[in-house]
Amino acid sequence: MPRTREQNDRIRQSTKENIRTAAMEIFVKRGYHNASIEEVARSAGISKGLMYNYFKGKEDLLADMVRSRIEEINKVMQEAAAQNSPTEQLKHIIDGALDNVGQRPKEYRFYLHLQTQPEEDEIVSKYSRMLNEAMAKNYQLQNGMFMSLGADDANLRSLYFSSTLHGAMLLMSTYPEHYPLEEMKKQINKQFCSMG
Amino acid sequence: MPRTREQNDRIRQSTKENIRTAAMEIFVKRGYHNASIEEVARSAGISKGLMYNYFKGKEDLLADMVRSRIEEINKVMQEAAAQNSPTEQLKHIIDGALDNVGQRPKEYRFYLHLQTQPEEDEIVSKYSRMLNEAMAKNYQLQNGMFMSLGADDANLRSLYFSSTLHGAMLLMSTYPEHYPLEEMKKQINKQFCSMG
DNA sequence: GTCTATATTTGGATAGAC
DNA sequence: GTCTATCCAAATATAGAC
Numbered sequence: 001m002p003r004t005r006e007q008n009d010r011i012r013q014s015t016k017e018n019i020r021t022a023a024m025e026i027f028v029k030r031g032y033h034n035a036s037i038e039e040v041a042r043s044a045g046i047s048k049g050l051m052y053n054y055f056k057g058k059e060d061l062l063a064d065m066v067r068s069r070i071e072e073i074n075k076v077m078q079e080a081a082a083q084n085s086p087t088e089q090l091k092h093i094i095d096g097a098l099d100n101v102g103q104r105p106k107e108y109r110f111y112l113h114l115q116t117q118p119e120e121d122e123i124v125s126k127y128s129r130m131l132n133e134a135m136a137k138n139y140q141l142q143n144g145m146f147m148s149l150g151a152d153d154a155n156l157r158s159l160y161f162s163s164t165l166h167g168a169m170l171l172m173s174t175y176p177e178h179y180p181l182e183e184m185k186k187q188i189n190k191q192f193c194s195m196g
Numbered sequence: 197m198p199r200t201r202e203q204n205d206r207i208r209q210s211t212k213e214n215i216r217t218a219a220m221e222i223f224v225k226r227g228y229h230n231a232s233i234e235e236v237a238r239s240a241g242i243s244k245g246l247m248y249n250y251f252k253g254k255e256d257l258l259a260d261m262v263r264s265r266i267e268e269i270n271k272v273m274q275e276a277a278a279q280n281s282p283t284e285q286l287k288h289i290i291d292g293a294l295d296n297v298g299q300r301p302k303e304y305r306f307y308l309h310l311q312t313q314p315e316e317d318e319i320v321s322k323y324s325r326m327l328n329e330a331m332a333k334n335y336q337l338q339n340g341m342f343m344s345l346g347a348d349d350a351n352l353r354s355l356y357f358s359s360t361l362h363g364a365m366l367l368m369s370t371y372p373e374h375y376p377l378e379e380m381k382k383q384i385n386k387q388f389c390s391m392g
Numbered sequence: 393g394t395c396t397a398t399a400t401t402t403g404g405a406t407a408g409a410c
Numbered sequence: 411g412t413c414t415a416t417c418c419a420a421a422t423a424t425a426g427a428c
Binding site for chain 1: 370
């Protein structure tokens with residue numbers, strides 16, 4: 001009795017999702033270069049060969065992750081833009097960014113590691129660029145928020161804000177257990193979310 | 197006519213320095229994992245085999261770099277501590293950090309990439325840890341400076357300062373040609389180097 | 393849809409001659 | 411002190427059977 005089309009589809013989807021989860025886990029643990037397909041497959045509970053039935057190769061796994069990361073970033077930014085006042089918009093960015101790192105610091109660290117990849121890396125630099133471009137695009141949006149807020153030199157202010165925010169994320173991912181998340185959110189809010 | 201001891205020493209030193217420079221160049225360009233000994237040797241103008249006469253292997257090259265980086269960081273911090281007032285001490289830290297990144301953004305990026313290495317990387321994590329520890333040590337020193345400055349919650353203030361500073365370094369290394377270095381130094385100074 | 397066995401490549405490291 | 415030739419391990423990817 002052969003499987004129906006729907007059964008096969010379900011199996012395929014579920015296996016693919018297993019691989020995704022396993023790949024993220026292993027990549028975060030070992031880093032892209034040191035992660036082996038072997039180990040990803042083992043962690044997903046399948047054979048090495050079967051991987052290639054679902055992803056073209058190791059790079060394809062990474063591409064999939066980066067795509068989903070960029071979606072996640074854009075989503076937070078769009079939610080922020082939908083807020084009523086620039087004050088609330090910026091607050092949403094701060095909360096979105098810092099909560100995300102606070103919840104999954106290793107994952108943030110993985111993507112930052114990726115973003116700081118040398119530009120001439122043969123394989124990975126493409127994805128580094130994609131992430132940086134996504135951030136740059138959202139930075140433009142953020143500039144508009146500081147305009148609305150009525151900042152003197154909105155672009156400079158926005159850049160200073162981004163520096164502070166990304167610095168906080170970096171330090172939080174480096175010392176996740178000691179970083180006073182809520183305290184920092186309060187400080188950044190106080191400094192940037194109103195016209196002083 | 198054989199070479200004298202001194203001639204040999206000079207040759208050895210000069211060759212070693214050549215390798216160091218070449219290795220930094222290639223590592224910064226390709227990243228540690230993608231850099232090949234082959235290419236480092238080519239760039240240094242020597243054969244691959246000769247490399248192993250000067251360094252135990254690829255990892256030893258990295259160890260050498262990290263050691264010299266930590267020395268560099270500590271030096272800036274000691275110079276800062278030698279200043280007369282906490283205001284000047286903090287200013288020295290800001291200038292030292294941001295000028296360094298401004299001059300060699302790729303190199304900073306390389307070390308940040310190293311620091312964000314996953315903890316369980318088999319080879320490289322050791323050096324990641326060393327860098328993070330050097331930074332943590334200097335952070336203690338910095339805390340003292342904010343104490344002297346008479347900050348309300350000195351440790352929190354110091355952490356916020358570090359977040360801002362490292363965020364600025366990160367963004368500067370990401371967009372080296374667009375980042376308004378001097379402007380940012382001024383802002384950070386204004387915010388942190390006095391008691392407001 | 394899944395597995396095992398195998399091919400292929402890359403690159404770090406060593407040996408031995410000059 | 412330097413080079414060329416060689417070894418060897420790791421890991422990506424493929425082929426073919428069940």
